Amino acid sequence: MDSQTIPLEELQPAKKQTGYKKPELNKNSVRHIKELSLKNVKKALYDRHHPTLTTIDIEAHAEKVYKILNLKAKHDVLMLGHNYMEPLVFGLSGTEEQGDSLGLSMHAAKTESPYILFNGVPFMAETAKILNPSKTVLVSDKTAGCSLADNFGAEDVRKLKALYPGVPVMIYINSYADAKAESDICCTSANAVKIAQEMPGDEILFVPDIYFAENLEEELKGEKTVIYPGKGNQEKGSVCEVHEKFLLSDLFAIRQQFEIPKGHPKRTLYAHWECRLEVLQEADFYGSTSQIRKDIAKRVEENGLERAFIASECELTSNLSQEFPTVQFWTACSVRCSHMAKVTIDKVLNLLEALDSGADLSPYEVNLNSEVIERARRPIERMLEIT
Numbered sequence: 001m002d003s004q005t006i007p008l009e010e011l012q013p014a015k016k017q018t019g020y021k022k023p024e025l026n027k028n029s030v031r032h033i034k035e036l037s038l039k040n041v042k043k044a045l046y047d048r049h050h051p052t053l054t055t056i057d058i059e060a061h062a063e064k065v066y067k068i069l070n071l072k073a074k075h076d077v078l079m080l081g082h083n084y085m086e087p088l089v090f091g092l093s094g095t096e097e098q099g100d101s102l103g104l105s106m107h108a109a110k111t112e113s114p115y116i117l118f119n120g121v122p123f124m125a126e127t128a129k130i131l132n133p134s135k136t137v138l139v140s141d142k143t144a145g146c147s148l149a150d151n152f153g154a155e156d157v158r159k160l161k162a163l164y165p166g167v168p169v170m171i172y173i174n175s176y177a178d179a180k181a182e183s184d185i186c187c188t189s190a191n192a193v194k195i196a197q198e199m200p201g202d203e204i205l206f207v208p209d210i211y212f213a214e215n216l217e218e219e220l221k222g223e224k225t226v227i228y229p230g231k232g233n234q235e236k237g238s239v240c241e242v243h244e245k246f247l248l249s250d251l252f253a254i255r256q257q258f259e260i261p262k263g264h265p266k267r268t269l270y271a272h273w274e275c276r277l278e279v280l281q282e283a284d285f286y287g288s289t290s291q292i293r294k295d296i297a298k299r300v301e302e303n304g305l306e307r308a309f310i311a312s313e314c315e316l317t318s319n320l321s322q323e324f325p326t327v328q329f330w331t332a333c334s335v336r337c338s339h340m341a342k343v344t345i346d347k348v349l350n351l352l353e354a355l356d357s358g359a360d361l362s363p364y365e366v367n368l369n370s371e372v373i374e375r376a377r378r379p380i381e382r383m384l385e386i387t
Contacts, residue, residue, distance in 0.1 A: 036073070041066040049325070050087055052318045061088055064349050068092055071352035078113035080104045080128070082120035083289045084313045084340040087322065089119050089348060098319075100289040101127070101173045102188040106384060108132060115355070118366075119348065121339050123149045125366040126177045130376050138355075138364045140347035144339040147241035148174040152208030152229075157182035160205055160235055164227055167205045170195060171379065174240075175208060177368050181375035183207070186383040189273040189288035193219050196226070198386050203227060210237040211244065214277045215286075242337050243274035246311040250332075251282045254309050258330045260284075266304055270295075271311040279311060289316055293323075300324050313337050 042062040045053065065088065072079055072092070081093030083100055090098060096107060101124060108116055108128040116137045118125040121144045129137040157179050161169060171183035172192075180186055187195040189212070196204055196216060203225045206213040213228035220226060229237030251269060254260065260267040262284065270292050271283035280286040285295050292310060299305035309330040310317050317331035351364045368376075 036066070036069055038063055038066045041069065045091075048091070048322060050318075050322045051325075052087055052321065057088070061345055064345050065092065068345070068349050068352055071349075071356050072117075075115055075352070075355055076113050077115040077117050077352070077355075078108070078111045079117045080108060080119060080124075082118075082124065082340070083293075083316050083319060084337055085119050085319075085343060086315055086341070086345075087318050088345050089343060090315070090319050092345075092348065093119065100188065100190060102190045102288075102387065103290060104128075105131065105173070105188075105380070106387075109384065111135070117348070117351065119343050121146050121149075121343075122366060123174060123176050126368060126376075127173065127380060129366050129368055130177060130180075130373050130380060133368075133370075133373050136361070137366045138351060138361065139366060140344070140351045140364065141342040142364065142366070144342040146174055146339055148172065148209055148238045149176050149179075151238035152179060152236070154178040154182050156229070156235065157207060160207065160227075160229065160233070163233055163235070164203075164205055167203045167227060168199045168201065169205045169207065170199060171207050172209050172212060173383075177372050177376040179208070180379055181372050183379045184382070185386075186379040188383075190290050191383065191387050192216055192273070195383060195386055196220055196224055199224075208238045209240065209274060211239050211276050212274050213237070215273055215275075215280055218277060240274040242313050242335055243272050243311070244276070245335050246271070246275050246279050246332075248276070248278045248282055251279060251311065254311075254330070258307065258309055260307060260309060267307040268295075268299070268305060269309050269311070275311055283311065292316075293320060296320065296324055296327065300326060313340065315340070 042058065045058045045062055079093045079097055081090045081098045105127050109131040114135060116128050116132060116135050118128055118139050122139050122142055123146055125137050125139045157169060169183040170185050170187055171180055173186050173188045185195060205227045206216060207229060210228060210230060213226055217226035229235045254269060260269050268284045271279050271286040273286060273288055296305060305327050307328045314331045314333045314336050317329050321329045354361060
């Protein structure tokens with residue numbers, strides 16, 4: 001970002017000309033650097049030189065971005081943006097408000113804002129609600145699901161626990177609150193290995209992601225036995241509908257097409273933990289979205305990365321391509337999460353306008369009963385303590 005760029009999260013509402021008093025701001029509020037105006041928002045969008053935002057995109061949506069940032073500041077809304085959000089939505093959040101499941105969960109746990117707007121899917125917002133039961137937690141589309149969470153619930157956890165009594169249950173954060181409530185500890189793709197190593201005994205029961213479990217089993221070979229749905233039992237698990245699309249043959253083709261030979265010092269093929277084991281084994285680097293980003297940042301700083309392909313959701317690459325403009329990124333634009341794509345800038349604006357007008361927020365608010373909150377909080381807190 002050059003010296004003339006004005007980050008959207010650093011723009012402020014215009015001051016009133018009479019009787020204006022600078023408000024007290026907590027750490028989640030919009031920073032006061034430059035007056036927020038439509039002109040400045042549009043300039044900030046152009047100054048970003050985002051490779052996936054066209055002039056048509058900016059001209060069509062700048063006024064909506066301006067309205068959203070005004071309402072976000074007016075109502076002191078903590079707006080969390082997951083890495084898989086489209087760039088216009090992702091850019092609505094400040095740097096500390098952007099990230100993967102673990103980072104956003106931790107950030108939500110310490111907020112003072114009365115409203116938490118999670119630009120992601122509902123299971124993520126549930127985690128924020130569990131950690132902030134007194135806060136109003138919102139999502140712009142409650143119908144946005146997740147192939148991992150939707151296909152595996154509390155009853156599925158109970159069935160596996162009955163088959164393996166006494167074995168600690170480790171549940172991926174990509175799950176709903178009722179399933180978390182039946183588990184011993186939660187994990188993300190960033191901390192799964194560490195969490196597993198800290199669990200007592202020689203066995204862990206990992207749910208619900210089958211591919212992730214197989215990858216974890218390989219990582220922990222000789223340390224722990226990983227039990228999961230379908231391994232020596234008839235119980236069902238689930239897989240990510242995005243990451244399952246990447247096949248070993250695809251990676252071979254990617255290497256050839258984009259000239260990323262294995263072991264190249266400045267060209268890297270990245271894969272997410274949720275991909276198949278053979279895909280991870282072929283990749284040059286694998287990990288969570290945050291781990292991939294950190295590796296890119298480190299190598300860019302060392303002038304060691306010129307080209308990269310990321311076997312993951314395509315909007316992750318869209319957002320990374322702005323952050324690291326010196327890297328030539330390639331991605332599979334057809335591999336997009338249909339659930340994450342439901343969160344649009346229009347829906348975010350509709351939600352904030354409803355909040356501003358005092359309208360009924362039930363179409364957007366995430367609520368959980370107190371018993372589920374209490375039971376699901378324990379495995380999340382145990383994860384955060386270890387992390």
